Amino acid sequence: MKLSQCVPGKTYRVKNIDLPEALAKRLEVLGMIENTPISVYNRKGRGILIVYVRGTRLALGVNITENITVEGGDN
Amino acid sequence: MSMTIGFIGNPNCGKTTLFNAYTGANLKVANWPGVTVERTEGTITRNGEEIRLVDLPGTYSLTSYTMEEQVARNFIMSEEADVIIDVVDASVLERNLYLTLQLLELGKPVVVALNMMDIVKKRGAEIDMHRLPEMLGCPVIPISARKRTGLSILMHAAEHHKDAQVHDPLIHEHAYDSGHRHDHHAEFAMVYSDEIEDKIDVIMDALSEKYPDIENPRWHAIKLLEQDGEVCRNYPVDLPDVLDRSYESDIINQKYDFIQEIIDEVLVKSEKAEALTEKIDGLLTSRIWGVPCFLAIMAVVFILTFAFGDWIKGFMEVGIDSLSSGLSEGLEALGASPVIISLIVDGIVAGVGGILTFLPNIFILFLALALLEDSGYMSRVAYVMEGIMSRLGVSGRAFIPMILGFGCTVPAIMASRTLENVRDRQKIMLVTPFMSCSARLPIYILFSGMFFPDSPALIAFCLYVGGLLTAIIVLAVFHAVDKRRDPGRLLIELPDYKLPGARTVGIYVWEKVKDYLTKAGTTIFIASIILWALMSFGSGGYTSDMTESFAAVIGKALVPFFAPVGLGIWQIAVALIAGISAKEVVVSSCAVLFGIGNINSADGMSEMAGILASLGFGQLNALCLMVFCLLYIPCAATLATIRKEAGSTKWMFIAAGFQLAVAWAVTFIVYRIGLLIV
Structure with a gap:
């Protein structure tokens, strides 16, 4: 599923990131790569999220979250 | 040493x-x-x-x-x-x-x-x-x-x-037993998988052979595996079998695996630690309450800036008035020539002093903004506004410079540098000047006071909203015509909330105040002298009759440009040109150009309204003037900032030309519609 479809309070695993190179690199050095656990804290609109990745809280726009595929969805 | x-x-x-x-x-x-x-x-x-x-x-x-x-x-x-x-x-x-x-x-x-x-x-x-x-x-x-x-x-x-040749003991107790022929665990903190380490060994040998002087071949080998642009250019090696693809993700992954190992061993997290941040964010970034909370916070900031700031500003004005008259008397007593007295009192003190009176507003605005920033709230604004801004093709982050623009356009333009997307940055630099800054308020106060005495506050409010709407419409148009379609994407770290540090906030505010004072001392100082010279000299030399000055010549030449938008009076044209040095100068130049002593008093206003009425300048023209002032070329300090931030003089002229075109077009529409109604 897409990260933009995820719901707050659950933890997912990153599967694939399909974004322009510069942005993908930024996410990569923040530790967001394949299999990284990602917890959704907050959500609004069509998938504007506040997520928690490797000790950092990040706000991500829809045009980022809809290009990241994840799996899982544990509490 | x-x-x-x-x-x-x-x-x-x-x-x-x-x-x-x-x-x-x-x-x-x-x-x-x-x-x-x-x-x-x-x-x-x-x-x-x-x-x-x-x-x-x-x-x-x-x-x-x-x-x-x-x-x-x-x-x-x-x-x-x-x-x-x-x-x-x-x-x-x-x-x-x-x-x-x-x-x-x-x-x-x-x-x-x-x-x-x-x-x-x-x-x-x-x-x-x-x-x-x-x-x-x-x-x-x-x-x-x-x-x-x-x-x-x-x-x-x-x-x-400093001179540590041998590093501190490295003691790793890895769960797995590396069968690698070199056990690097005593040498390096970060040891990769056997596959990567084998490759590193081969590349290191090749590097040392080809570049005998190379320092730290291990690091260069790792960078070659990551296909790092700079290292690949400077230290190419011919090992197609070893460097068959980019190993960057593997290397990042393995680093994070090791970090996980460190975290597991050294960090003891508390179970009960329900962080304060989550509680605050539950309200401030909530789907329903996020926007109202943001609006409430901004309302408090503006009330403080205008109500409290204006109260202090009153004292500053009294101080500058007495300085001005004191200087004038003192210089006369010293027998200085009228030209020198006029230069110092009418030019420098009037120009620079007029700007200094806004210091309290600026100080309070930046204090409030520094508190919001250091507490960690500012980055939440980007999240809260993302929904609206992303529809305009820019990231939620772009809203922060626009908000700052209500205070002063200069720091607002500076704040646009935090936008990572170059297109976002350029768009925001073009629309931020439409946000009505505090320097434009004196213009609204004067002209709505004269021509709309029943509802001056409503007119001023409409202008603020008008500026914001213009910015939004322009962004929407940019988004519609932007062929490259590289939308700004929101990626921002949300730090933990914390109590703002006095020292951090102090340094931040002092920096802004210092910038503002420097601006008053340089740009506005020079602009004031030039304006004074244009108004005081004509083809016949020094003159106290403004109608014979160079300013009048320039103003009259510009009348055809301003006439279609209802502003075809040469004094108004001169005031608008002078206003490019700083927007509040429009008010002070009107006072000088129409020869009104105290333009902010009731008598002064009615006197000026009378003069303007005799020139055929009515309510509609006053409205056109205010709209034009809201939108036209930003002040000199803003232009200088755009030049510095964009790193190009051409871009500065593009911005100024764009602003002027929008102002002229919008004012033209207002004037034509107004003529039909009136």
Whole structure:
């Protein structure tokens, strides 16, 4: 599923990131790569999220979250 | 003998605060990533020895992908740097250690400054200060940059670690048993999988053979595996079998695996630590309450800025008035020529003094903004506004400069540099001047007071909303015609909320106030003198009759341009041209041009309204003037800032021309519609 479809309070695993190179690199050095656990804290609109990745809280726009595929969805 | 220490760390790790604590240099501290773009230095003396401190750009990694990273990396690799102090935010240890591992690979002596330990403790977590240095192989010193503790011991450690040839003991107890022929675990903190280590060995041999003088071949080998642009260019090796693809993701993954190992061993998290941040965010970033909370906070900021600021401003005006009359009398008593008195009193004091009276508003506005920024709220605004802004093709982050534009366009344009997307930055630089800044308020007060005495506040409010709407419409048009369609994407770190530090806020506000004073002392000083000269000299030399001055000649030449928008009076044209030096100058030049003593008094207003009415200038013309002032070419200081931030004079002229075109078009429409109604 897409990260933009995820719901707050659950933890997912990153599967694939399909974004322009510069942005993908930024996410990569923040530790967001394949299999990284990602917890959704907050959500609004069509998938504007506040997520928690490797000790950092990040706000991500829809045009980022809809290009990241994840799996899982544990509490 | 002197030594040089480089300070490096992630954005927002407190590096600049720490740097300031040592040097006392007045640097900007903000919650926005990437503030320290330029190189900043300071010198301190310890035990009679001079130590040079260099503040490196805040960065998450040391690839050569961005300028900042290249600058930091090249400095660390150079002869210049003796020791690197790596400032680590202990409250987000995981992400910060990623940079640390890369630094250790560079081979320079590294001392880790573990900052924000107070926040870690407050949350009830603990860090094993014995185990962490063992695993990293370098000294780790707990400090608090904000509370200024541990600073002396950190500098002490840096001095003594300078010549460290052999690093501290590396003790790893890996769960797995590496069967690799070299056991690197005693040598390097970061050891990769056997596959990668084999490749590193082969590349290192090739590098040492081809480039005998190469320093740290292991690091270069790792960078070749990552297909790092700079290293591939400077140290190419011909090993197609080994370098068959980019191993960057593998290397990142393995670094994070090791970080996970470190975290598991050294960090004891508290179960009950329900962080305050989550509670506050539950309200401030809530789907329903996020926007109302933001509007309420902004309302408080503006009430403070205008109500409280104007109260103090009253005292400033009295002070400048008495300075002006005192100077005038004093100079007359000294027998100075009328030209000199006119230059000083009408030119410099009127111009520069007029700007200085706005200092209280500016001070309060920036104090409020600094508090919002240092507390961690400002980055939440980006999240709250993302929904609306993304529909206009820019990221939610772009709203922050626009909000700042209500205060003063200059710092607002400066704030646009935090936008990562170049297109976003250019768009925001073009629309931010439409946000009605505090300097335009005197114009509204004067003209709505004269021509709309029943509802001056409503007119002023409509102009503020009109400016915001213009900005939004222009953004929407840009978005519709933008063929490249590279939308701004919101990616922003949300730091923990914290109580703003007095020192951090103080330095921030002082920087802004200093900028403002510098502007008054340079740009506005010169503009005032030029304007005074144009109004005081004509083809016949010095004249006290304005109608014979160069200003009148210029104004009359411009009448055909202003007539179609209802502003075809030469005095108004001159006032508008003069207003480019600073928007409030429109008011002061009207006073001078129409020969009105005290333009803000009731008598002065009715006198001027009478003169204007006799020239055929009515309500509609006044409205056109206010709309034109809202939108036309921004002030000189803004133009200079656009030039500096965009790094191009051409771009500055494009911005000015664009602003003028929009102002003319909108005012033309208002005038034509108005003529039909009236």
